[in-house]
Each structure stands twice: as C-alpha cells, then as structure tokens.
Amino acid sequence: MEQKNLKEEILRISGVNPRKCMKCGKCSGTCPSYEEMDFHPHQFVYMVESGDIEPLMASGSLYRCLTCFACVERCPRQVEPAKLIEAVRLTVIRQQGQNHLKPDQLPGMLDEDMPQQALVSAMRKFAK
Amino acid sequence: MVFQYYPGCTLKTRAKELDRKARLCAEALGVQLEEIKDWQCCGGCYPVAKDEIATKLSAVRAMMAAKDAGTPVVTVCSACHNVLKRTNHDMQTDEVIRDRVNRYLKPDVPYAGEGEVLHFLEMLRDKVGFDTIREKVKNPLTGRKIGAYYGCLLLRPGKVMAFDDPENPSIMEDFITALGAEAVRYPYRNECCGAYLALEDQAITKKKSSAVLHSAKCAGAQEVITACPLCLYNLQKCGDDLPVVYFTELLFEALGLE
Numbered sequence: 522m523e524q525k526n527l528k529e530e531i532l533r534i535s536g537v538n539p540r541k542c543m544k545c546g547k548c549s550g551t552c553p554s555y556e557e558m559d560f561h562p563h564q565f566v567y568m569v570e571s572g573d574i575e576p577l578m579a580s581g582s583l584y585r586c587l588t589c590f591a592c593v594e595r596c597p598r599q600v601e602p603a604k605l606i607e608a609v610r611l612t613v614i615r616q617q618g619q620n621h622l623k624p625d626q627l628p629g630m631l632d633e634d635m636p637q638q639a640l641v642s643a644m645r646k647f648a649k
Numbered sequence: 650m651v652f653q654y655y656p657g658c659t660l661k662t663r664a665k666e667l668d669r670k671a672r673l674c675a676e677a678l679g680v681q682l683e684e685i686k687d688w689q690c691c692g693g694c695y696p697v698a699k700d701e702i703a704t705k706l707s708a709v710r711a712m713m714a715a716k717d718a719g720t721p722v723v724t725v726c727s728a729c730h731n732v733l734k735r736t737n738h739d740m741q742t743d744e745v746i747r748d749r750v751n752r753y754l755k756p757d758v759p760y761a762g763e764g765e766v767l768h769f770l771e772m773l774r775d776k777v778g779f780d781t782i783r784e785k786v787k788n789p790l791t792g793r794k795i796g797a798y799y800g801c802l803l804l805r806p807g808k809v810m811a812f813d814d815p816e817n818p819s820i821m822e823d824f825i826t827a828l829g830a831e832a833v834r835y836p837y838r839n840e841c842c843g844a845y846l847a848l849e850d851q852a853i854t855k856k857k858s859s860a861v862l863h864s865a866k867c868a869g870a871q872e873v874i875t876a877c878p879l880c881l882y883n884l885q886k887c888g889d890d891l892p893v894v895y896f897t898e899l900l901f902e903a904l905g906l907e
C-alpha cells in the first residue's frame with residue numbers, strides 16, 4: 522500500500538487521532554511491555570502521524586502489546602495508543618501469509634493447565 | 650432472581666471448577682442462572698478495530714439472547730465479560746458497527762445494545778447485595794489476609810466497562826470483607842499479568858506476574874483471588890509460592906458449601 526493510503530487506513534480502522542498527542546510519554550511509562558518493545562506506544566503515535574509506518578510494521582513490538590489498555594486509560598489526551606498498535610498489526614497480518622501465529626505451532630506451546638482463553642486470545646491477536 | 654448465563658469456553662474445559670462453584674454459590678444465594686442456548690466462544694479478546702464485524706457477532710448474539718429473555722446476562726470469566734460489554738457498548742454507540750452487524754444478522758427487530766451484561770461480582774454487589782451475603786456467610790473467613798487481583802479486563806477501559814474506579818477499585822475488597830476476611834490493598838492489583846504472551850514467551854509473563862504477587866506479599870497478603878482463568882494460570886506459574894485461587898473458592902467456602 523502507498524504510504525499515504527496506509528496511514529489513512531490505520532487511522533480509519535483505529536479511530537485514533539494522533540494529533541491530539543502532546544508527547545508526554547505517559548503511555549510508554551505505564552506500558553507493562555515497555556522493556557520488550559523496540560518501538561514504544563508513544564513512538565507508534567508519532568510515527569503513524571508522520572507516515573513512518575514501515576518500521577512499525579516490521580517490528581516485533583506489534584506482538585508484545587498485551588492489550589491491557591493501561592495506555593488508553595492513563596493517556597491525559599484520550600489518544601488511545603493501543604488502538605493504533607492494533608491497527609498497525611492488522612495491516613500486517615491481514616496480508617496473505619503474514620500470520621504471526623500459526624495453528625500448527627500451538628500444540629508445542631501448550632501444557633495441561635493452559636486455559637483455552639489463552640489460545641483463542643492469541644489466535645485473535647496474531648492471526649487472520 | 651433469574652439471570653441468563655454465559656459460561657464461555659474456558660469454564661467448560663480448564664476452569665470447570667470455576668463454573669461449578671459459581672453456579673452452586675448463585676443457587677445458595679437464591680439466584681437462578683439459565684445457560685444461554687447455543688452460545689458461541691467470544692474469542693477471548695475484544696476486537697478493537699472499527700472494521701471488525703464478524704469477530705463481534707458471537708458476543709452480539711449472547712447479548713441479543715439476554716434482551717430476548719428480558720434479564721441481564723451474567724459472566725464469570727473476566728475476558729468474556731470484557732468482550733461482551735465492549736461489543737454491546739459498540740452496538741449502543743457506534744452507528745456504523747450497529748448497522749453492519751444488523752445487516753449481517755438480520756434480526757426481526759434490529760439490535761441496538763438493549764441487553765445488559767453483569768459480571769458475577771457485579772451481580773453480587775448490585776443485585777444480591779454484599780449485606781445479604783454477609784448474612785448468609787456460615788464460615789466467616791476471619792483472620793485471613795486476602796489480596797484482590799483485578800488485572801486489566803474487569804476494569805479497562807474504565808468508561809466502557811463502568812465496573813468500578815479503574816485506578817482505585819473496591820468491589821473485590823468489599824467482597825472479601827463481606828466474607829469476614831481482611832482485604833489487603835496493594836499497588837499492582839490492576840497491573841497486567843502478561844496475558845496471552847504465556848503461549849509465546851513465559852519469561853515475560855513470569856516477570857509481570859511475579860511483580861504482582863511480590864507487591865501483594867509486601868502489603869501483607871497471604872492469598873490472592875482473581876476472576877480470570879488466564880491471570881490465574883500466569884500467577885500460579887510465575888514461581889511465587891503465594892496461593893492464588895478463583896474468587897468463587899472463597900465464596901463457596903464462606904457459604905459453607907464444602
């Protein structure tokens with residue numbers, strides 16, 4: 522997809538307006554996955570806004586967001602960074618052959634106590 | 650009191666005890682839970698994107714069943730609760746989603762989020778009442794110091810879930826107190842356990858979950874309760890020896906149902 526269309530698509534499906542961001546960094550400060558990410562929630566916000574989206578699409582950070590919504594709850598400007606991360610992830614996994622998690626990987630990841638909730642959640646997040 | 654009941658997939662498999670004890674406790678409190686016919690899995694995670702329609706349908710169907718029955722639908726699993734409540738909120742507030750879902754499902758009367766969903770804890774607080782529970786307690790849990798773990802799904806996003814104050818909740822502490830125990834508040838009670846990363850990278854979930862239990866321990870908790878099967882799994886597997894159980898275990902014990 523062309524950069525401009527890509528940005529529009531991400532803004533459309535997330536419903537986020539990144540221009541509301543005042544770059545306070547609170548979202549990243551509260552993010553439980555901060556240490557696991559190379560791009561942090563506030564970086565998603567300004568990089569989408571500036572159209573610098575390909576590095577985000579190639580980043581493993583997409584699969585480290587826990588959808589805990591702490592960044593959404595605690596953002597003083599109601600920017601909702603988690604929705605933007607979700608939209609970038611969807612633009613990746615909606616492409617042919619780009620699923621992050623494949624069903625045949627699952628048996629090797631399970632133990633006898635693992636709740637079904639973990640499987641369905643991870644498949645919903647990481648595969649289309 | 651009669652409510653519809655949405656158990657969800659985990660309560661039919663790994664968390665059968667959560668289902669069984671929730672039902673028995675409800676019965677003992679004079680609540681009849683009628684399982685929704687042919688319910689479908691909610692998918693575990695609310696589909697956040699505005700153009701996700703098909704993935705929202707199972708939750709909409711459950712909410713429509715509640716509307717038809719004329720009673721709220723009760724959930725026990727935090728994840729089901731989050732998905733049902735947020736999807737229903739979309740049906741109330743997002744015209745585009747509402748329109749697309751109705752075109753897809755073609756109900757006789759279009760659905761606009763009239764159904765109501767209650768978490769079991771909300772049912773205890775708002776319908777049964779913690780005072781009634783206090784009266785029905787046969788074995789008060791006197792002297793026990795219990796920490797409530799809320800996690801994310803019950804509370805956030807606060808405006809949509811409208812469950813409790815998302816940063817300083819009290820429903821589970823009030824529940825613990827009603828059973829005669831001492832509720833221990835600790836800073837990490839609404840931080841994430843690491844969730845579904847349990848599948849891919851347990852180093853992360855162990856780090857997140859042990860921080861939660863460490864926080865509970867430092868505040869003096871001797872045991873921790875949760876309403877979420879995935880939180881329970883992560884907290885129990887993180888290597889800390891603090892006991893973690895479903896909230897229904899306490900209720901079951903306090904009501905003398907053993």
Ligand code: SF4
Pocket residue numbers: 541542543544545546547548549562563566595596597598599600601602
């Ligand atoms: S918390 Fe909100 S305003 Fe602050 S940097 Fe993050 S998105 Fe921007």
Ligand code: SF4
Pocket residue numbers: 548551552553554555562585586587588589590591592593602603606
């Ligand atoms: S929703 Fe994702 S990005 Fe936001 S705080 Fe939670 S893990 Fe971090």
